[in-house]
Amino acid sequence: MIFRFFAAMALAGTLSACSGSVAGDKAEAQPKVAPVLTTPEAKDVHSYARPTEARVTHVSLDLAADFTAHVLRGTAKLDIQAAKGAQEIVLDTNDLKIASVTDGRGQALPWKLGDADRVHGAPLTVGLDGTNQVEITYATSPDAPALQWLSPEQTAGKKYPYLFSQGEPILNRSWIPTQDSPGVRQTWDATITVPEPLTAVMSAEMTTPGGKQMTGERRAFHFVMDKPVAPYLIALAIGDLKFKATGPRTGIWTEPAMLDKAAYEFADLEKFVDAAEDLYGPYRWGRYDLLVLPPSFPFGGMENPRLTFATPTAIAGDRSLVSLVAHELAHSWSGNLVTNATWNDFWLNEGFTSYFENRIMEKLYGKRRAAMEADLAWTDMMNAVKKEGGPTSPMTRLHLDIPASEDPDDGMTSIAYDKGATFLRTIEQAVGRKRFDAYLRGYFDRYAFQPQTTAGFLKDIRSHLFKDDPALAKKIGLDQWAYRPGIPKNAVHVKSDAFPAMDMAAKEYAAGGLVSSVPGDVSTQERVRFLDQLPRKLSEERLAKLDDRFHFSNSGNSEIRFAWLMLALDNRYPPAADSAEEFLTSQGRRKFVAPLFRVMMNEGDWGQALARRIYAEARPGYHSVTSGTVDQIVGWTPPES
Template sequence: MNFRTSRPITAAALAGVLGACAPAVEPASAPSAASPAQAPAGAQTPMATLVRDVHSFAQPNEARVTHVALDLRADFAAKVISGTAALDVAAAPGADDIVLDTKGLTIRGVTGANGQPLRWALGTADSILGQPLTVQLPAGTRRIIVQYATSPSAGALQWLTPEQTAGKRHPYLFSQGQAILTRSWIPTQDSPGIRQTYEARIVVPAELKAVMSAEMLTPNGEPAEGGRAFRFKLDRAVPPYLIALGVGDLAFRELGPRTGVYTEPAMLERSAYELAELEKFVTAAEGLYGPYRWGRYDILMLPPSFPYGGMENPRLTFATPTILAGDRSLVSLVAHELAHSWSGNLVTNATWQDFWLNEGFTTYFENRIMEALYGPERAAMLANLGWQGLQDAVEAAGGDTGADTRLKIDLTGRDPDEGTTDIAYEKGAAFLRTIEQAVGRPRWDAYLRSYFDRNAFQPMTTEQLLADIRANLIRGDAALEQRIGLDQWAYQPGVPTNAVVPHSGAFAAVEAQAQAFDRGTPAAQLQTSGWSTQEWQHFLGALPQTMTAARLADLDRAFGLSRQGNSEILFAWLQMAVRNRYQPAVPALEQFLTSQGRRKFVRPLFAALMEQGTWGQPLARRIYAVARPGYHPVTATSVDAIVR
């Protein structure tokens, strides 16, 4: 698939379609729509040169969006968000138009700050990228106001019926912008390198509450026609995929001076218990790599259809309820999303081809937080499981020569979601562990802290990172650079032989029990008392790939695996059950796949079912027909390609 490298519609071509495309409209009351916002602290240098992003139509070195002001209304009956987006624009001398990203939006008009209509046109639609919206910029234009509405099928938005929520009384709405879905609900330049501040006024039904990844200016809302209006402001520039919205019957519980949890009332007690140590997480992270720069750190515990484990939206991480194990054993996910407040939100991959800069750094940082809070052995177990995941990811991507096993991945003509594998997460983390071993932890930590300070609120490429390491860590030491192998790690396929392999002493004992079971020891006689979630995961992964129904039944009887409330353990068990066509586990499998939509769990299980031919394929199709309406578009789109 070809991607445009220049404007999709020239100014001359644009002039020919103006009459049909640009009716005059009255500007809506977007926050501060009369004048452009002042550059806040943490703003990106207005016209710093940016690398080309193959996943955006934007031409940011000519004209770029610096601030977004939303005035929107959520219509639950129509499943539509509509209103205005007022965009502050910085333009290079001579620039006469700006190109925005849209997907599925109905554009009703574009005006300047003075309400005068501006010339605009939508370009040719692309199945991955959507459509470019080109707006002409008369001399001196610094703000444009786009009046629009979303589609009921907008890829970023999931509208839940009351029956799909925990409380069963009110509907729910949430957004998921990463990687390039923000353009399906906000017309802006949807590229991670184009950082933007934002403010918003969101009108929702009176019985619901809106929350966003920003400072809440009206905690109780304010009267508005047809409901309540909530106002928000974020004066730190972020990539647009981090502009996030949640609307529902929400309650709040404070967990610390700057931490808390929002969720439906029916889930509040469980969520507050699981996240009780949230303040300690923030303190531990600050002790490693510097101050938390976003003010509050709250978590929105979402309904189970949320497609990811978590999403690191600034000030308000979105999280899946599948982490509510009842024993705080899955809180490493919280450490991961919090770590993104530095690696991802503060210093951001400039394009999705540099995605590993977000996830590799964050996976490493997550493990350091877990070590600080729970000790080296817990961290070692988590790192070891990650290493095992990396081996599987390398094999799935074609082995050590597979092009997609590189950190700097070529995603030209591809959906950026294709890069969200354990290569980015675990190979990236292994790279950083290897540097740590080469230079020593004190020197490495000092470098990382300075790296976040030096590059705060800026986009980053792989090339820029390696230059930064050479300038500020290696400092001309040729022997050190050769020992690390920077370019091999970043640009070559496979995992370099100098990779530091994590080791867990606890896992050796787990492996001994797996071997005993393989030799015939009944499951009830295995020594499993006091095992952590990670030990159970490793145990199930260490068992033979092929087992008889009798042996599987023995495991299930002894450990209640099909009734397991811990999502990670249940997932590992169900993978084993599907692989061995274990019919008694099918009810648990069906319940799991229809009660949550986390893609990490859903996609592999459906893929495994489809690999089981006449046993698994009819089962996959039957379950998916029931489950799909409850999945977020991110999950449904990926499973659609599997279950045919």
């Protein structure tokens, strides 16, 4: 085995196990304490933690939400496992206001908050004095980067405030003092107190449906996660939330004004879970629910266990963008079950998941739909290679080497998603789908609830899939795919049979063809392909004819609207300015926001003035994940007070 149990030289024995149950499956053992990896490539330079000396195994939160001060206040009680002779434990924090640190009996413990840096926050070092439990009383900062506090006006209902968290990659240390490293898996529970009539939901089992009534018009919600997870997967949302079931173990949480629309769009949640299980084994998390958030949520989705957080921009009204659900559900195996040990191996989460997503889409919607989405992803991959500096750029490798001085979020590009999926698809074609599926199912079983590295994956696939055929492994070039930049020549490109017609239509229209000749009744994927294939030099008249016929500037389909605005802004099409302003001030999904601001900033005085004017209006409504990226694009500086 390439990994060892935590501090094996000091902590004898094997992992304890407890019984857990999965809906529809017999009980299986779950580790109380997940192993950490001690191989050199598993060292996490983006955490202050020293888990081989002392590590957190369980987090118990008791927090109250203050919507006036925009802070969470309360305690975090940490269960500690320490090596023999360990005198202290080091935790990750980011701008937390620490009031006290005690042991499990309430006795004060020595502690020190170190110097903070812009990437990691500050280390909190606690003297253990022989204890195996540490309780920290603290409050978050109003500007905690993981938390976004929304006013009623920023919600669908316009009546109540809202709070949500986003922890990946290293933001959760701004509201939870723990070892914030994906390789240090922890079980957890939480009690969250909120004002009436708000509801709290978390990425765990809710054991108090409806909440427990407290004094002062407040109620408390309790949650339990009995499976060890990476700390970035602890997630919280508080708002005017209602639930609607879509199946025996699936359903939708969202604001009442959004509930029916969201439940219609994602009505097939149960079918998604069934399809995923057919491919790679039992779903081990109990329920799979979806929380549709306000539009400022910075990602398409976040794979928080049991409760995927999702953007409302995936609601197109025709279920054409539900591949987002396939992606986040697939993370229940790749990412949540088997997790990258450090952010240098982010592709182990996202590349596996993107491959798995496409397999789910094929199973549910057929090969033609899956091929279109895979072909679009290929184009995205090739564009990403150019954006990252070309095929020799180290940023086009799967395994990265992100310096400690840099934010790991900077390495989370589409290379991890699309090159990673292409790598696995190339292996699939070489060995055959049946063999590859059997391997992946075994891989998820072997490393369930454990961290993994690229080196560990490559050792495992050589030992299991290529044990009897090392020559084939060499021919595929596993190390080249994982460690070298660019896209290898043997990469499998899935080509859609629907796209040649759209490519021809784009070519003919660009050459002066009639707008009436552009196909009208096509899928979202075909329409996006058409827009992407049009040249970045089209006359205002040509663009206006397209917009008059298809109403792209007002499209309610976010993918089509985005593709149109990328084309129109790159052509300096004046009428696109109003559409861009409306789109960029009504949602904060970084996938859409960052490229649109980037293209405006590349369009000289016209585009730069437009970008800065829109950003000044939009920025207050963006989560820190989005604003942190766009600040650099537009050169934003805070106004003088």
